Amino acid sequence: xxxxxxxxxxxxxxxxxxxxxxxxxxxxxxxxxxxxxxxxxxxxxxxxxxxxxxxxxxxxxxxxxxxxxxxxxxxxxxxxxxxxxxxxxxxxxxxxxxxxxxxxxxxxxxxxxxxxxxxxxxxxxxxxxxxxxxxxxxxxxxxxxxxxxxxxxxxxxxxxxxxxxxxxxxxxxxxxxxxxxxxxxxxxxxxxxxxxxxxxxxxxxxxxxxxxxxxxxxxxxxxxxxxxxxxxxxxxxxxxxxxxxxxxxxxxxxxxxxxxxxxxxxxxxxxxxxxxxxxxxxxxxxxxxxxxxxxxxxxxxxxxxxxxxxxxxxxxxxxxxxxxxxxxxxxxxxxxxxxxxxxxxxxxxxxxxxxxxxxxxxxxxxxxxxxxxxxxxxxxxxxxxxxxxxxxxxxxxxxxxxxxxxxxxxxxxxxxxxxxxxxxxxxx
Amino acid sequence: xxxxxxxxxxxxxxxxxxxxxxxxxxxxxxxxxxxxxxxxxxxxxxxxxxxxxxxxxxxxxxxxxxxxxxxxxxxxxxxxxxxxxxxxxxxxxxxxxxxxxxxxxxxxxxxxxxxxxxxxxxxxxxxxxxxxxxxxxxxxxxxxxxxxxxxxxxxxxxxxxxxxxxxxxxxxxxxxxxxxxxxxxxxxxxxxxxxxxxxxxxxxxxxxxxxxxxxxxxxxxxxxxxxxxxxxxxxxxxxxxxxxxxxxxxxxxxxxxxxxxxxxxxxxxxxxxxxxxxxxxxxxxxxxxxxxxxxxxxxxxxxxxxxxxxxxxxxxxxxxxxxxxxxxxxxxxxxxxxxxxxxxxxxxxxxxxxxxxxxxxxxxxxxxxxxxxxxxxxxxxxxxxxxxxxxxxxxxxxxxxxxxxxxxxxxxxxxxxxxxxxxxxxxx
Numbered sequence: 001x002x003x004x005x006x007x008x009x010x011x012x013x014x015x016x017x018x019x020x021x022x023x024x025x026x027x028x029x030x031x032x033x034x035x036x037x038x039x040x041x042x043x044x045x046x047x048x049x050x051x052x053x054x055x056x057x058x059x060x061x062x063x064x065x066x067x068x069x070x071x072x073x074x075x076x077x078x079x080x081x082x083x084x085x086x087x088x089x090x091x092x093x094x095x096x097x098x099x100x101x102x103x104x105x106x107x108x109x110x111x112x113x114x115x116x117x118x119x120x121x122x123x124x125x126x127x128x129x130x131x132x133x134x135x136x137x138x139x140x141x142x143x144x145x146x147x148x149x150x151x152x153x154x155x156x157x158x159x160x161x162x163x164x165x166x167x168x169x170x171x172x173x174x175x176x177x178x179x180x181x182x183x184x185x186x187x188x189x190x191x192x193x194x195x196x197x198x199x200x201x202x203x204x205x206x207x208x209x210x211x212x213x214x215x216x217x218x219x220x221x222x223x224x225x226x227x228x229x230x231x232x233x234x235x236x237x238x239x240x241x242x243x244x245x246x247x248x249x250x251x252x253x254x255x256x257x258x259x260x261x262x263x264x265x266x267x268x269x270x271x272x273x274x275x276x277x278x279x280x281x282x283x284x285x286x287x288x289x290x291x292x293x294x295x296x297x298x299x300x301x302x303x304x305x306x307x308x309x310x311x312x313x314x315x316x317x318x319x320x321x322x323x324x325x326x327x328x329x330x331x332x333x334x335x336x337x338x339x340x341x342x343x344x345x346x347x348x349x350x351x352x353x354x355x356x357x358x359x360x361x362x363x364x365x366x367x368x369x370x371x372x373x374x375x376x377x378x379x380x381x382x383x384x385x386x387x388x389x390x391x392x393x394x395x396x397x398x399x400x401x402x403x404x405x406x407x408x409x410x411x412x413x414x415x416x417x418x419x420x421x422x423x424x425x426x427x428x
Numbered sequence: 429x430x431x432x433x434x435x436x437x438x439x440x441x442x443x444x445x446x447x448x449x450x451x452x453x454x455x456x457x458x459x460x461x462x463x464x465x466x467x468x469x470x471x472x473x474x475x476x477x478x479x480x481x482x483x484x485x486x487x488x489x490x491x492x493x494x495x496x497x498x499x500x501x502x503x504x505x506x507x508x509x510x511x512x513x514x515x516x517x518x519x520x521x522x523x524x525x526x527x528x529x530x531x532x533x534x535x536x537x538x539x540x541x542x543x544x545x546x547x548x549x550x551x552x553x554x555x556x557x558x559x560x561x562x563x564x565x566x567x568x569x570x571x572x573x574x575x576x577x578x579x580x581x582x583x584x585x586x587x588x589x590x591x592x593x594x595x596x597x598x599x600x601x602x603x604x605x606x607x608x609x610x611x612x613x614x615x616x617x618x619x620x621x622x623x624x625x626x627x628x629x630x631x632x633x634x635x636x637x638x639x640x641x642x643x644x645x646x647x648x649x650x651x652x653x654x655x656x657x658x659x660x661x662x663x664x665x666x667x668x669x670x671x672x673x674x675x676x677x678x679x680x681x682x683x684x685x686x687x688x689x690x691x692x693x694x695x696x697x698x699x700x701x702x703x704x705x706x707x708x709x710x711x712x713x714x715x716x717x718x719x720x721x722x723x724x725x726x727x728x729x730x731x732x733x734x735x736x737x738x739x740x741x742x743x744x745x746x747x748x749x750x751x752x753x754x755x756x757x758x759x760x761x762x763x764x765x766x767x768x769x770x771x772x773x774x775x776x777x778x779x780x781x782x783x784x785x786x787x788x789x790x791x792x793x794x795x796x797x798x799x800x801x802x803x804x805x806x807x808x809x810x811x812x813x814x815x816x817x818x819x820x821x822x823x824x825x826x827x828x829x830x831x832x833x834x835x836x837x838x839x840x841x842x843x844x845x846x847x848x849x850x851x852x853x854x855x856x
Contacts, residue, residue, distance in 0.1 A: 204667025221666060225713055237702035237725040238649060238792030239632025240816060249703045253684055260681075274665035275677045276715050280706050285653055285723045287704050287819070295713045297665040364666030388668060391715070 033393025086128030096395020251324030461821025524823020679752030
């Protein structure tokens, strides 16, 4: 016991930082940033690097049918379900070094400290790197974690094509062959973890603005995605009087005003409403647009708010706008996730042990944790990134923030690793 | 004299219609429409076809350095500047058979009637087909006519590249070689015509709505083109609170509302305001736009109105919108053209002779006439096209409308061909 409570203090912050730099060298871009697209050569090299870290620590290293990679340290009681800690190592095309990677390496830091300090614990620990969280090469993302928990079908996942027509399944097969040839062990069946913990950069500005190195994530916002098409009549910009037009741009402009008005009426700071794609057809300076197409990304922590606005959006889309008809299509719906209170209590205590008044926040981004939450108690820590920037080579974190955040994670891991049975236990 | 006044009555409408069908077969698309991109094989075949019509009528056929093609019939007084009638034969990629072509063939119909009826006239007549009016393959358009009147430099024109990297100058050289090999005469120096007449489809809905087969065009609207860029900060759609955003889409949306409000305050039916291009960068569903770029095409017959709104647009662009800076660039300014009253009087009389209460309208589209107006009295006739549709295979005209419109043109040609000296005469 004496040993276990020291885990978060014994953790070597310099080693974690060195690991961050080592992993960032795989797929490094000039002058900065990284690119490790899911299942590409760099992403696979990252797997081999992580596997080597695990083997050199004397851990068991497994991979599964989706190329998810696991490093396992046995506990005293092999009958207990393991605590799972991790995130992902794939990236956006032009990315920073910490999105996902930090969470995997934080798990590795916990594992290494336990191993090198010879700390015993009841429950097994596994560190995981999930396949294709980003969805940048093969859409949608979170392939590894969503398959793992049974949320998505293997056949659907492997049939995705990348921009060059390469099939997910073929890229995956090459990866699995590589892992097998390296002598790693294949483990076909997912297990149900005791709990899943993920440390991730916030990808938003809140912690930085509060000046806090770590925050407890109490849940993940729900998201509705829409694709809206406004259908007008193409015509000559010079010859068509305004009253004779059915201008799809004008229609879209009016509709957007109405949609925004509906969101403003909610008067809710937690609401996120983004039009990130907008295009016209035929897209010519002197031709009235025949078609305007745009997307909405709408997020909120509460399903009721999403449902209310969803109904209003559908209602607005039934009207004509500038004489144009509208088609509104829901392209994705992900329900909000609230992490369980009992696990959050553990994380709050851990965060408070390393950071005075660590804040609590809701994740605006998706993470692998959203899927794990379906099968086991799940929660996350956030650590700030400068100006909230991610998915960009300018992504930046401060070493001292990461050092504090990983200690919060280690503290929570201690608590969970020594617990035989508790409210979250799936194996009593 | 007796012969001359009969020209518009003697004109054979069936032959004009047959010519329309013959020319439409060159570059015909399945199931309908045509495609004759400037200086491509089909456009060159159209030149050869027209040259052959001229030669078979015993006319002189010339081409110049831009591939403009001229069919000349001598008048009794070779010292007089010729009346010039024509338009263009090139088209948009998916076009109808009448945009441009009708004006050239109407000129040919006048020429043929004079020739076949043996009608004598004082002043020479030339029918012209201008090169690259559309600007669809090589931008900008009106190459032939703008060069002819000295508005644009030869070197600038020939350096344009098409979408496949072919230089205008190289395509032009191939065309000129073909014309030369066919035995046509090269005429290097432009002459100043007595007047220029152009019959064109309206490309707008006005004549059709009025039920009139022909209208007198009193001028061409002035046009200002703008390119507006709104600069925000890209960020994650889920993690960035609304008040922390500088969303380029939001900025563009607000700015567009203000621009539209300024145009509405003019309360002027002649104003045309079109946003035909709009794009976001990076253009991803879940990323706040860093950049929004859009265009404005604004037209009005009076320069003062364009100038007033231009000043307001610049003023609005100096503000921030949703925290975003704005860059407004004027990419093109074409001043309104008012055709000369004395020539319009001739056209009004001609139109009235074939159509009761022929309306007068301002062209919202550019035409070669806008350039010719710089050097000689110029005016146009419009004939309706169904629903104002052009630049599309659905472009359609009624044979009886074309028949009446060409007689108005012939009537005006009669008047101008017998005139020795008048207010518009550039060679007295």
